[in-house]
Amino acid sequence: MARIRLNQLRHSYRLQPQAESDWAVKRLDIEWANGSANALLGPSGCGKTTLLNIISGLLQPTEGAVYFDQRDVTPLPPDARNIAQVFQFPVVYDTMTVYDNLAFPLRNRHLAATAVDKRVREIAALLDLEPMLGQRAAGLTADGKQKISLGRGLVRDDVNVIMFDEPLTVIDPHLKWRLRGKLKELHQRVGTTMIYVTHDQTEALTFADQVIVMNDGMVVQAGTPVELFERPRHTFVGHFIGSPGMNLLPATFADGVVRFDGQPVELATTPKPPTAATRLEIGVRPEFVHFDRSGVAVRVARVRDSGRYRIVETERDAVTIRLLIAEGETLPSGSAFLRFDPKFTQLYADGWIAS
Amino acid sequence: MASTKIPNQKAWLLVLPVVLLVAFNAVVPLMTVVNYSVQETFGENVFFFEGVKWFEQILHSKRFHESLQRQLLYTAIVLVLEVPLGVAIALAMPRRGPWVSVCLVLMAMPLLIPWNVVGAMWNIIALPDIGLLGRSLNAMGIEYNFTRQPFAAWATLIAMDVWHWTSLVVLLAYAGLSAIPDAYYQAAKIDGASRWAVFRFIQLPKMKRVLTIAILLRFMDSFMIYTEAIVVTGGGPGNSTTLLSIDLVKIALGQFDLGPAAAMSLIYFLIILLLSWVFYTVMTRDEAN
Numbered sequence: 001m002a003r004i005r006l007n008q009l010r011h012s013y014r015l016q017p018q019a020e021s022d023w024a025v026k027r028l029d030i031e032w033a034n035g036s037a038n039a040l041l042g043p044s045g046c047g048k049t050t051l052l053n054i055i056s057g058l059l060q061p062t063e064g065a066v067y068f069d070q071r072d073v074t075p076l077p078p079d080a081r082n083i084a085q086v087f088q089f090p091v092v093y094d095t096m097t098v099y100d101n102l103a104f105p106l107r108n109r110h111l112a113a114t115a116v117d118k119r120v121r122e123i124a125a126l127l128d129l130e131p132m133l134g135q136r137a138a139g140l141t142a143d144g145k146q147k148i149s150l151g152r153g154l155v156r157d158d159v160n161v162i163m164f165d166e167p168l169t170v171i172d173p174h175l176k177w178r179l180r181g182k183l184k185e186l187h188q189r190v191g192t193t194m195i196y197v198t199h200d201q202t203e204a205l206t207f208a209d210q211v212i213v214m215n216d217g218m219v220v221q222a223g224t225p226v227e228l229f230e231r232p233r234h235t236f237v238g239h240f241i242g243s244p245g246m247n248l249l250p251a252t253f254a255d256g257v258v259r260f261d262g263q264p265v266e267l268a269t270t271p272k273p274p275t276a277a278t279r280l281e282i283g284v285r286p287e288f289v290h291f292d293r294s295g296v297a298v299r300v301a302r303v304r305d306s307g308r309y310r311i312v313e314t315e316r317d318a319v320t321i322r323l324l325i326a327e328g329e330t331l332p333s334g335s336a337f338l339r340f341d342p343k344f345t346q347l348y349a350d351g352w353i354a355s
Numbered sequence: 356m357a358s359t360k361i362p363n364q365k366a367w368l369l370v371l372p373v374v375l376l377v378a379f380n381a382v383v384p385l386m387t388v389v390n391y392s393v394q395e396t397f398g399e400n401v402f403f404f405e406g407v408k409w410f411e412q413i414l415h416s417k418r419f420h421e422s423l424q425r426q427l428l429y430t431a432i433v434l435v436l437e438v439p440l441g442v443a444i445a446l447a448m449p450r451r452g453p454w455v456s457v458c459l460v461l462m463a464m465p466l467l468i469p470w471n472v473v474g475a476m477w478n479i480i481a482l483p484d485i486g487l488l489g490r491s492l493n494a495m496g497i498e499y500n501f502t503r504q505p506f507a508a509w510a511t512l513i514a515m516d517v518w519h520w521t522s523l524v525v526l527l528a529y530a531g532l533s534a535i536p537d538a539y540y541q542a543a544k545i546d547g548a549s550r551w552a553v554f555r556f557i558q559l560p561k562m563k564r565v566l567t568i569a570i571l572l573r574f575m576d577s578f579m580i581y582t583e584a585i586v587v588t589g590g591g592p593g594n595s596t597t598l599l600s601i602d603l604v605k606i607a608l609g610q611f612d613l614g615p616a617a618a619m620s621l622i623y624f625l626i627i628l629l630l631s632w633v634f635y636t637v638m639t640r641d642e643a644n
Contacts (some may be wrong), residue, residue: 053541056541056545057544058541058544058545077544078541078544078545079544079545079546079547083545084545085541085542085545087538087541087542088538089536089538091536091538091539091541091542093556093557093560094560094561095556095560096556104546104548104552104556105545105546108546108547108548108549108552109547149542152542152546153545
């Protein structure tokens, strides 16, 4: 177990990176606490897998260093870092049995057969793989194979960090729930630092205590799932997390008052947007928009049913504002008024929060 | 729906051209051979039924036994050399980058040369007095003359076969290697696997299917080798490189013993069929259970 720290890290796949866009991972500092469950969330190509491979040592960063506790592990090869990584597509050694697969990392390190046996059986019990120990690994289902690749990491004593690179991609939906639950349970039992990379917000938010949202090689926001939901630091987070994403309305700011289309909008605190900002937006999630007797006048345009609640699309000129209402709640037709919950309404200047 | 379906057999008509084609290029010639194998032929197209006499004669013939032994030895040496060498070259080839296509084209080159041209090339290059290889060896003090020394003749034939056909194993093995996702190598690195373990537990299992095909192809082709060998050594010196097919042609066209030659063809064919089946069964045994 270890605290993982990335210090002034940058990476480019080009030999001589020049422009800012040449960097797959732009300069960042991240710290993951010992024993924490973390997620790296971002769209495809945002640099999250690159970051993971740098931590595991499969990739050498162009600049910066990786620390496990106080130790600089940047020059170490993957097998010397004592880590585990579960890949998108299950990796098992086809010709070996489940038992031999689990024993493989230990045998490579020349452990005594009795010690190997003890450890393999412990891990198999932990992952419910005991009944399959004698079976050929090739014959297992996708989730079984993912458990094996997880197990190959866990068998080693005192693993520093376990990393998951979109491990549920090839798993059937009904098994996804089971395996995700298993991972969460496992984290509570073994207490190893875990980093879970995904582009699926549900996976990230249900697994992790701490989520880092990445976009375009940069960390956009790091925080708990609740923080990401209630107070996105960037409009990207507001949009990427939540379904449907956050409403963004063009805004003006003068004399300490935020206005949308001339209408004052109440915020919890008075924002201080930079004077140089060229684009001001009000951000409010559909969950925090309600119908009211007075407020922002809109026209109800469309209603979509999503099962537990309905998504209402309202319009004011060319701006669409979405809100959620419960099943059975009465829906005004034609024109209506909207109220934004001030506690969860933010002002964004050029994309970044200005409160 | 099934009960109302009217059987329509007209589709068979569409298969007819293929059936005719196969009949003319495979079944009819094969049956001709079967016909010859049980008859004695005389001039003027006079035939006498002889039963299994030719089969008995071939199976008891010392000459056939010797050719068969030479053939088995030749194929064994070829497989033992070409398969590991082909795998080794495939492993050494770059996995990506501009050199991939260069290597692939270079590798495919020998496969594109007609067999008799390969034979002629090696014949010339190995000539002891003027050939590049033959002269160089003699100049280095190694006495080499493939027209006089049986060992030199064998070495020349095997070198030629390795040069000509290792590429096939390389290309197939390389295709197998390219199909391995990077994640396997990354996982092996994290697991602390040695280079040998990576080969043994990742690369070899993933190459197994293509290697099965490579071994089968190389077995069948080398067991039937004729053109290159006849051009280089003509079966000599003496009978030292008279492989099965060369012997067969000598009997059939040299001596014009059509009956024994036909019987030998069938035995030859059955040996290849049997050995291919054995190879295939042994190599795919794991997947079955």
